[in-house]
Amino acid sequence: MNNQSGPQAGTFDRHQRDQYLAFGFVPQLPDGDALSLLSxxxxxxxxxxxxxxxxxxxxxxxxxxxxxxxxxxxxxxxxxxxxxxxxxxxxxxxxxxxxxxxxxxxxxxxxxxxxxxxxxxxxxxxxxxxxxxxxxxxxxxxxxxxxxxxxxxxxxxxxxxxxxxxxxxxxxxxxxxxxxxxxxxxxxxxxxxxxxxxxxxxxxxxxxxxxxxxxxxxxxxxxxxxxxxxxxxxxxxxxxxxxxxxxxxxxxxxxxxxxxxxxxxxxxxxxxxxxxxxxxxxxxxxxxxxxxxxxxxxxxxxxxxxxxxxxxxxxxxxxxxxxxxxxxxxxxxxxxxxxxxxxxxxxxxxxxxxxxxxxxxANNAIRGSHRHRTDIRELILKNLDDLANRGVVTGLESDAIAQAMVERRISDTRISVLLGLELNLKAVDRLTKMGPEASR
Structure with missing residues (x-):
């Protein structure tokens, strides 16, 4: 298997975002052979x-x-x-x-x-x-x-x-x-x-x-x-x-x-x-x-x-x-x-x-590192603030998330999913800005 194609510009619409927030990935299948992995x-x-x-x-x-x-x-x-x-x-x-x-x-x-x-x-x-x-x-x-x-x-x-x-x-x-x-x-x-x-x-x-x-x-x-x-x-x-x-x-x-x-x-x-x-x-x-x-x-x-x-x-x-x-x-x-x-x-x-x-x-150690690494905590909070400012997650407030992190009222998994959503949205933003050159 050779993966030679470039990244594809596309949308990350509300329904896809909801799936990502619910599962940590987007389970809805695209058109085509659903069992292509077993070809x-x-x-x-x-x-x-x-x-x-x-x-x-x-x-x-x-x-x-x-x-x-x-x-x-x-x-x-x-x-x-x-x-x-x-x-x-x-x-x-x-x-x-x-x-x-x-x-x-x-x-x-x-x-x-x-x-x-x-x-x-x-x-x-x-x-x-x-x-x-x-x-x-x-x-x-x-x-x-x-x-x-x-x-x-x-x-x-x-x-x-x-x-x-x-x-x-x-x-x-x-x-x-x-x-x-x-x-x-x-x-x-x-x-x-x-x-x-x-x-x-x-x-x-x-x-x-x-x-x-x-x-x-x-x-x-x-x-x-x-x-x-x-x-x-x-x-x-x-x-x-x-x-x-x-x-x-x-x-x-x-x-x-x-x-x-x-x-x-x-x-x-x-x-x-x-x-x-x-x-x-x-x-x-x-x-x-x-x-x-x-x-x-x-x-x-x-x-x-x-x-x-x-x-x-x-x-x-x-x-x-x-x-x-x-x-x-x-x-x-x-x-x-x-x-x-x-x-x-x-x-x-x-x-x-x-x-x-x-x-x-490594996953658990990385995702929990915000509790003892200032650089990781700042990276997470900056991106969650950007996500809150987009207004795409109902009721998301970065200050409330920051406090919940301190008090351990939000799981590391949930933090990682919210961060992942923002990173993917930033990737879509970059692809959109690049235009047709993105898939060359």
């Missing part, structure tokens, strides 16, 4: 549980995984490095393990952003050392946090960009540091394809129930305080499924069409050569055809990981709070459920980590 998928029907065995699926899955990477490697640029943004999670580690089978360690560059003490940052360093690959790091506050830089980072992708204040800005800076003359391997779709987001073992959902669950998972707390009167979040959702649920469950369809496409996929940088092995045909055709129960809680995927790259997956992971991937699926399930609940509370802006337990990634 390589052959749409094979799911197999029945009676027709498969877990041991057989593991062997088949290892072959499919390696075939997916072989397919991507055969079309990768030969120039520069093979780059993987390495965290403490699972997908980037699979990518590293596979790259080591197709390239020499000297041809591979791991890259990580964050800060010492964060699990993603620390565990990535351990994995890179174990794999004997070079490791480029960017510490969170060594980057230059300015409004102009943040707007530049939006325009380096597409408008509107979800959550430009956080890890996506560090990713932008690290891409710049590494340079365009390399191939970047991205885990887009890895979680969704392997089953991290499916709600249970049941393959049969009504469309209405799937939409209701999606809204429950993604609608931000107190959204109605910021959106226009009469705004209905459910109206942003697709009215009907895209394919039969015998091919792809309804929760999966919403995940791929809405979350992956309208939220996750927007992280792509324009002008960079990117490979997405988890969206290649061998892996999609295998994983989406197995019974849903084997994908639930990534049961099969984790067993495949341990089988394919045992040395790497014995090292600490954020998924298991510092442990490697356990051999027992039952133990994995307990730990994954606990972690998912924790991440949900953090995203909704509720207190979640008594006892000072470290966060896994």
């Amino acid at each position: 390589a998928w052959s749409r094979l029907p799911r197999r029945s549980r009676r027709a498969v065995s877990e041991s057989g699926l593991v062997r088949e899955g290892v072959r499919a995984l390696k075939a997916a990477f072989e397919e991507c490697a055969s079309t990768a640029e030969s120039r520069g490095d093979q780059v993987v943004f390495l965290s403490g999670g699972l997908d980037s580690r699979v990518i590293l393990g596979a790259l080591l089978e197709f390239y020499r360690p000297a041809e591979i560059l791991a890259a990580t952003f964050g800060a010492p003490g964060e699990q993603d940052f620390d565990f990535a360093a351990k994995v890179a050392r174990a794999a004997d690959v070079r490791h480029e790091v960017l510490e969170s506050f060594s980057a230059d946090w300015t409004t102009q830089g943040l707007v530049d980072s939006v325009l380096a992708r597409e408008v509107p960009l979800p959550y430009p204040f956080g890890q996506r800005y560090l990713s932008y800076r690290l891409h710049q540091k590494i340079g365009v003359h390399n191939t970047f391997w991205d885990g887009l779709g890895g979680d969704a394809v392997s089953g991290a987001h499916i709600p249970g073992r049941d393959e049969h959902w009504t469309w209405e129930a799937a939409v209701s669950r999606f809204l429950n998972m993604h609608l931000l707390a107190h959204a109605d305080q910021y959106t226009s009167p009469g705004f209905r979040p459910e109206a942003s959702m697709p009215a009907a499924p895209f394919v039969s649920d015998s091919l792809l469950s309804y929760p999966d369809q919403l995940d791929f069409a809405v979350r992956q496409t309208r939220y996750i996929n927007t992280r792509y940088m324009l002008g960079y050569s990117v490979r997405t092995p988890f969206l290649s045909r061998p892996w999609l055709d295998f994983m989406l055809s197995v019974p849903v129960g084997y994908r639930y809680e990534q049961r099969l995927y984790m067993t495949i990981q341990r089988q394919a790259y045992p040395r790497l997956f014995k090292l600490p992971t954020t998924t298991f709070d510092g442990g490697g991937v356990p051999a027992s699926p039952l133990l994995r399930k307990v730990l994954v459920v606990q972690r998912r609940a924790l991440r949900k509370t953090e995203r909704m802006g509720w207190p979640s980590r008594p006892g000072g337990k470290p966060h896994s990634g």
